[in-house]
Amino acid sequence: MSGSPGSRWTVLLPVKPFALGKSRLGSWAGAARRDIARAIFLDTMGAILHTPEVCRLIVVTADPEAHALAAGAGAEGIHEASVGGLNAAARLGAAAAAAAAAGHGAGVRTDPVAVVAADLPALKPRELASVLAEAGPHPRAVLADHRGHGSTVLTAQDPSFLLPGFEGASRARHAANGAYEIAHSGVPGARLDVDVPGDLALAAALGLGTHTAAVQANLPQ
Numbered sequence: 001m002s003g004s005p006g007s008r009w010t011v012l013l014p015v016k017p018f019a020l021g022k023s024r025l026g027s028w029a030g031a032a033r034r035d036i037a038r039a040i041f042l043d044t045m046g047a048i049l050h051t052p053e054v055c056r057l058i059v060v061t062a063d064p065e066a067h068a069l070a071a072g073a074g075a076e077g078i079h080e081a082s083v084g085g086l087n088a089a090a091r092l093g094a095a096a097a098a099a100a101a102a103g104h105g106a107g108v109r110t111d112p113v114a115v116v117a118a119d120l121p122a123l124k125p126r127e128l129a130s131v132l133a134e135a136g137p138h139p140r141a142v143l144a145d146h147r148g149h150g151s152t153v154l155t156a157q158d159p160s161f162l163l164p165g166f167e168g169a170s171r172a173r174h175a176a177n178g179a180y181e182i183a184h185s186g187v188p189g190a191r192l193d194v195d196v197p198g199d200l201a202l203a204a205a206l207g208l209g210t211h212t213a214a215v216q217a218n219l220p221q
Contacts, residue, residue, distance in 0.1 A: 008055040008111045009132055010097045010159070011048050013075075014089030015041050015118040017063035022119070028197045028219075035215050040121045040194060041066065043209025045073055047123040047189075048116060053132050055111065058096060060089040090115045090154070090164035097159040112136070114155040115164060117145075121212035122189035122203040128153075131182055131190050138180040144171040146191040146202070153190060154179065 015021070021037030022029075029036055048057055059070035062080040070077045078096055080089060097113050114132060116123075135141035135155040140163065143153035151170040156162040165173040175181055192203050204216060 009053050009155075010056040010058065010111045010113045011051075011054050012058050012060060012090055012093035012097070012113060012115045013045060013048065013070075013118050014060045014086050014093065014115065015063065015066050016083060017061070018065060019063075020083065022194070024196050025194075025200070032215065032219060036200075036212070036219075038065070038069075039209075039211035039215045041118050042069060042073075042211040043121045044116065044118050044123055045070065045075060046209060046211075047120070047125050047128060049073060049075065051125040051128045051132075053129050056097075058093045060093045086166040087164045090162065090166065094156075094159040094162045094164075110158055112155060112157045113159040113162060114153055115162065115166075117152040117166075117193045119193045119195070120152060120189060121194060121200075121208050122192050122206035123209075124189050124207075127187040127190040130184055130187055134182045134184050135180070140174075140177070140179040141182055142171065142174040142179040143182045143184075143187070143190060145193050146188070146199075150193065152193050153182070 018034045018037040022033050025033050025036055048054055057075040058078055059075050060078045062083050067077040078092055094113055131143055131153055139157050141155045142151050145152045149169050149171055151174055154164055163177050189206050194200050194203055
């Protein structure tokens with residue numbers, strides 16, 4: 001996670017407490033639901049950290065375990081005082097990114113920011129790099145999820161203008177707010193957020209990260 005001149009991104013990774021995450025997998029996965037949420041987060045975080053264009057990763061969460069895992073991997077952590085939802089967490093992370101830039105004084109270029117969904121177990125670093133490259137020329141950009149209704153990545157050249165509108169029909173919401181829609185078709189892992197058991201099967205076909213694959217091997221087939 002070194003970044004290079006002209007391609008330095010700050011990524012914001014909001015994550016629910018693992019005990020609350022992946023609720024729609026509960027009736028299928030049972031007690032393993034928390035393990036799935038943790039594993040998917042770890043694989044998503046690992047892919048981000050191995051993307052050369054990313055120079056800074058900020059994990060926003062109210063979960064102490066997620067904080068510890070982020071710190072152990074070399075990411076930064078921002079504590080949510082309460083679980084306020086994805087948009088509140090994204091705004092909190094964006095404010096921290098903007099404050100860090102301001103702290104370096106006038107004339108210092110602000111790194112662009114990207115919010116990445118924390119449930120992308122098939123995400124590959126090359127996919128995220130492609131998404132960020134396409135987003136780069138645009139003030140704001142969005143990547144639609146695999147269903148075509150939601151969003152998995154939202155970017156802004158200035159963190160103060162991120163304007164997160166996740167959840168529900170967020171693809172249309174972000175587009176209506178002026179975000180350029182990333183059209184890259186070769187990034188299936190970056191689009192595949194896991195909400196239901198069928199999503200996990202689709203992600204497995206693309207190639208799961210090691211943590212999710214280990215948990216998935218012990219789940220109902």
